[in-house]
Amino acid sequence: MTAVRVAIVGAGGRMGRTLIEAAVMAPGLEPTVATEMPSSSLLGADAGELAGLGRLGVTLEADPAAATDRFDVLVDFTRPEGSLVHLDICRRAGKAMVIGTTGFTDDQKAVIRQAAEDIPVVFAPNMSVGVNLCFKLLDLAARVLGDEVDIEIVEAHHRHKVDAPSGTALRMGEVVADALGRDLKTCAVYGREGVTGERDRQTIGFETIRAGDIVGEHTVMFAGLGERVEITHKASSRMTFAKGAMRAAAWLNGRPAGLYDMQDVLGLSG
Numbered sequence: 577m578t579a580v581r582v583a584i585v586g587a588g589g590r591m592g593r594t595l596i597e598a599a600v601m602a603p604g605l606e607p608t609v610a611t612e613m614p615s616s617s618l619l620g621a622d623a624g625e626l627a628g629l630g631r632l633g634v635t636l637e638a639d640p641a642a643a644t645d646r647f648d649v650l651v652d653f654t655r656p657e658g659s660l661v662h663l664d665i666c667r668r669a670g671k672a673m674v675i676g677t678t679g680f681t682d683d684q685k686a687v688i689r690q691a692a693e694d695i696p697v698v699f700a701p702n703m704s705v706g707v708n709l710c711f712k713l714l715d716l717a718a719r720v721l722g723d724e725v726d727i728e729i730v731e732a733h734h735r736h737k738v739d740a741p742s743g744t745a746l747r748m749g750e751v752v753a754d755a756l757g758r759d760l761k762t763c764a765v766y767g768r769e770g771v772t773g774e775r776d777r778q779t780i781g782f783e784t785i786r787a788g789d790i791v792g793e794h795t796v797m798f799a800g801l802g803e804r805v806e807i808t809h810k811a812s813s814r815m816t817f818a819k820g821a822m823r824a825a826a827w828l829n830g831r832p833a834g835l836y837d838m839q840d841v842l843g844l845s846g
């Protein structure tokens with residue numbers, strides 16, 4: 577069987593380097609393209625050496641559009657503006673794409689939805705199996721505990737993270753809001769300060785912590801009178817996300833055009 581050829585964009589980033597390692601380790605996948613920003617001092621470096629694996633023979637280049645004949649699936653953990661450029665390249669070339677980047681606006685998400693009419697795309701704010709299991713548990717908890725409890729979502733990440741709340745926290749909020757028939761757009765409260773008045777039970781609160789080298793932690797609290805349920809996920813290695821992204825790339829190769837997420841990849845949808 578021929579290996580699925582994977583392009584990793586943003587290869588010099590925290591996730592980029594981990595993705596290179598995960599692609600090397602994943603059976604049936606082969607990292608064939610690695611790109612970085614045209615301004616990057618890493619251009620010309622060997623992707624394997626960058627990931628601490630030794631020479632791989634894949635050189636960091638600047639333009640994924642010039643490499644479309646050398647990959648089957650492009651994996652993107654960069655920034656929203658970069659992801660949309662990469663999406664356009666994949667769409668024009670008829671290539672599949674895995675998007676792990678977070679922080680998109682609603683308009684940018686609409687562009688992704690539109691592109692997925694032409695190419696297969698997995699778009700997920702968190703590629704770990706554990707978080708995707710938590711989405712299912714959250715749906716169940718919200719349905720059972722209902723409107724009697726106060727719901728708060730607390731997330732913590734490293735000091736370098738640029739978007740808040742995390743994409744995962746927002747998706748957790750959507751899952752809970754959907755289960756309760758609420759619209760997250762109108763019921764979300766982002767942080768509190770000053771004289772806030774009593775809590776409105778219909779709201780879903782978000783709190784963000786940015787500190788040190790925390791890889792990624794999420795807790796959803798369902799707090800009632802006399803008891804409290806908390807569902808927590810703690811990532812201790814970026815490899816958990818990178819392995820999920822490689823699983824998504826293998827799953828996506830050869831699929832029809834469409835917008836998929838990790839629930840589809842893991843067989844958890846529905």
Ligand SMILES: NC(=O)C1=CN([C@@H]2O[C@H](COP(=O)(O)OP(=O)(O)OC[C@H]3O[C@@H](n4cnc5c(N)ncnc54)[C@H](OP(=O)(O)O)[C@@H]3O)[C@@H](O)[C@H]2O)C=CC1
Nearest residue numbers: 586588589590591653654655658676677678701702703817
């Ligand atoms: N879905 C999931 O499971 C996960 C998602 N993420 C998300 O992945 C993204 C990346 O995270 P992380 O690796 O920590 O971030 P980093 O900042 O470490 O890496 C981002 C990489 O993308 C490059 N980049 C930045 N802007 C552009 C652009 N416009 N075009 C092309 N490349 C660009 C950066 O280059 P340069 O350094 O030169 O700016 C860098 O190499 C974030 O949105 C994060 O939330 C993270 C972990 C898990």
Ligand SMILES: O=C(O)C1=N[C@H](C(=O)O)C[C@H](O)C1
Nearest residue numbers: 678701702737742743744792
């Ligand atoms: O930026 C990160 O690091 C992470 N981002 C994702 C998010 O915003 O949800 C996923 C993970 O928690 C790590």
